Amino acid sequence: MSETSGPTITGVHHLSFTVTDLERSLDWYQSLFGAERVDYKFAHLHRESTGYGILLVTPVSGVVIGLHTNTGNRHEGFDEARTGLDHISLQVGSRADLEAWSTWLDELGIEHTPIRDQTEPFVYSTVVFRDPDDIQLEFVAVG
Numbered sequence: 001m002s003e004t005s006g007p008t009i010t011g012v013h014h015l016s017f018t019v020t021d022l023e024r025s026l027d028w029y030q031s032l033f034g035a036e037r038v039d040y041k042f043a044h045l046h047r048e049s050t051g052y053g054i055l056l057v058t059p060v061s062g063v064v065i066g067l068h069t070n071t072g073n074r075h076e077g078f079d080e081a082r083t084g085l086d087h088i089s090l091q092v093g094s095r096a097d098l099e100a101w102s103t104w105l106d107e108l109g110i111e112h113t114p115i116r117d118q119t120e121p122f123v124y125s126t127v128v129f130r131d132p133d134d135i136q137l138e139f140v141a142v143g
Contacts, residue, residue, distance in 0.1 A: 015088060016053065016066035019133050020075045025067050026054060028132050031108055033058045035065060044068070077134040087128075087136035095125050098141040102127050 019025040029035055035056035044050050051070040058065065080086045092098050098115055105112045105127070112129035124142045131137060 012063055014055075014064035014066055016068060017131075017133070017135060018068045018070050018073055019131075020073060020077075021132065022054065022067055022069045024132050026056065029056055029065055029067065032104075032110070033065070035059070044070070078136075079134075080136055085135070087138055089126075089138040089140050092139050092141050094143075095141045098125050098127055098139055101139045105129055 017025070026037060030037060033056070035058045038055040038057060041052045041054055043052050050072060051068060053066045053068040056065045056067070057063075078085075092101060095115070095117075102112065102115055110129050112127050115125050115127055117125045122142065124140055126138050126140045128136060128138045
C-alpha cells in the first residue's frame with residue numbers, strides 16, 4: 001500500500017436500499033436483473049429492532065442487492081436532493097449493451113430516458129430510470 005494513494009477497492013459487493021414496499025421492490029429488482037432471492041431475512045446490524053433485509057444476487061456479476069424494511073420508514077418517496085444517496089450508476093460493457101438494456105426496460109414497462117451520448121468529461125452513454133420508490137438508477141457505457 002502506497003502512502004500517497006491509500007488502499008484500493010476491487011469492485012462493488014452490494015447495494016442496499018430501504019424501500020416502502022418490500023415485496024413490490026423484490027419483484028421489481030428480480031424482474032429487472034433476473035436476480036435470485038436468498039431465502040434468509042437478516043436484521044439490521046447493531047439496530048436489530050428496526051427491521052430486516054432480504055438479499056437478491058444478480059447473475060453473472062454476482063452483485064448483491066439488499067432491500068430493507070425499517071420501522072422508521074415514513075413511506076415517502078426517494079428524493080436525491082436530500083443528503084445521502086443521489087443515484088446508482090451501473091456500468092455495462094458497450095453502447096450495444098446499453099441498447100439491449102433500453103429494450104429490456106421497454107419490455108418490462110419501465111420508463112427511462114433515451115440513450116444519451118456525452119463527450120465531456122469523457123466519452124460515455126447513459127440510460128436513466130427509477131425504481132418503485134423513485135430511486136434513480138443509471139446504466140452507463142464508457143468509451
